[in-house]
Amino acid sequence: MQAFSCLEIGPIFRALSRNKVSALLIALQIAVTLCIVVNAVHILLERRAQMARDSGIDEANSFYISSTGFAADFNQQVTIQTDLDAIRALPGVKDAMQINAIPISGGGWSMGLQTQPGTEFDGVGTAVYMVDEHVLQTLDLELIAGQPFQDTDIRWRQGTQRDWPAQTIVTKALAENLFPDDQYQDVVGKTVYINDDEPILIQGIVDKLQAPWVGWNRVENAMLSPEKTLFSTSTYIIRTEPGRLDELMPKVEQLLADSNKGRVVRGMRSMSETRERSYRRDQAMIKVLSTVMITLTLVTALGIVGLASFSVNRRRKQIGTRRALGASQGSILRYFMLENFIISSVGVLLGALLSLGLNVVLVESLGLTRLHWYLLPIGMLALCLVGLLAVLGPAKRAAAISPAMATRTV
Incomplete structure (x- = not known):
């Protein structure tokens, strides 16, 4: 040859x-x-x-649903607490909480955090999730350093409120972006600044939690803010026991619809469907x-x-x-x-x-x-x-x- x-x-x-x-x-x-x-x-x-990419939450067993009040006597704060107590009491529900944005959904809040105060310092962009003390169990997050939120850390946030809680929990990726010269464990206890000069103490670090925007180049940057919101619409995210998602989704929807006739219940969707839509x-x-x-x-x-x-x-x-x-x-x-x-x-x-x-x-x-x-x-x-x-x-x-x-x- x-x-x-x-x-x-x-x-x-x-x-x-x-x-x-x-x-x-x-x-x-x-x-x-x-x-x-x-x-x-x-x-x-x-x-x-x-x-x-792993979003950091238990997608296979999680779903969310929104509630919007319209009645003149609708009490948002009482309704939120009543709803969460009722949902958590359902057999097969691992945990539930109110949240302002859903991971990998395409819509949410973002802010910039600085390691020093002042407008001359650049901020590191991060997604913001407003959550309560049930966040680790509800989202199935792993706390790898620091302390979780306690009930006494949670505040109520009005729609026009601009200040922030005194503490936060951040993702490992965000901690490394904020303090690239430090080990992530050493970031616990450090202070960062939001709104240029408002200090926030980092009290804990979770391993992973993605932002709502899947195309963002810093999708792993997220912070947890200990607060419940009194906005016009409340979104609840629910985590079920394995294999019980399809059973519990209609039950939760019916529970919310029957418990208060002064609101509209809508937008129920599983996290699996959300992932499919976001990556369409x-x-x-x-x-x-x-x-x-x-x-x-x-x-x-x-x-x-x-x-x-x-x-x-x-x-x-x-x-x-x-x-x-x-x-x-x-x-x-x-x-x-x-x-x-x-x-x-x-x-x-x-x-x-x-x-x-x-x-x-x-x-x-x-x-x-x-x-x-x-x-x-x-x-x-x-x-x-x-x-x-x-x-x-x-x-x-x-x-x-x-x-x-x-x-x-x-």
Whole structure:
């Protein structure tokens, strides 16, 4: 095979030079396909990794529901406490609490925390969850340092209120972003500032809790504020025992609807459904990119088949002459396979350069990460194999040409 390849390399290049436009078009097609496919796969891997991120809560057994009062005598504070007591008393409910925003839902509160007071210091962005002393049990959070909230820490927040409680619990990621030079355990007891100069003491750190915005580059930054809200709408998040979510969702909805006729109960949704809705765009992007990759690869393969078939039909008498002079079917087959391998090699080398260039543009314009080192060699190998498989059919037809073809005049 090696000796044969060395002997045939000259005739192959001469044959390609006589049909260089078609060969260059196929090589360019392979290059563009590699460029797009490799970067598309990179984006898919990033999206799938984002979609698989742990939100930090017990999604499989959690749901939420909202209550909006409209009656003239509607007492928000009494209703909230009555609702939570009734929900927590239901068999199968692990815990429940009021919350101002739902993780990975797409909507919520955000603030900036500073390590020093004053407007001249930059803040670190964070999601804000207003919760009570049931937060660790309800969200299934792991406290890895410090102390949890106590009942005496919780206050009621009015809709127009702008000040903040004296203490907070933050995620490990937020603690590391605020104090990058310290171990997260050492952050407990330190003071941060909100609204430029209002101090808040960090009294605890939880391992993980994602913000509501799944596309945010600091989605792991979150703080827990010990307060219940007296806003127009109250949202309750409920965690059930494993396997009892579907049973308890309608029960909780009915309980709230029956207990107070002066309000509207709405927006009940499981966390699993919330995750699906929040990542719907990513799912659509994955489908679109997958379709584009498959289509491009098929079009490239068809182009290779077309070029090889054209080459075989144009050189039928030449192939017949070689067969009459003693060339075996295997040598004819290897000739066309080698010819295609040369074209594919030029294409994938050019495609590698285009892939790196496109990735640089994507990194600078869209904030994507750099290509994983292994994607290019895998992509190059895959497209070379696609080329060899695509040319196999026409090459077999060429090898099957009879030596008698050399004697024909047409």
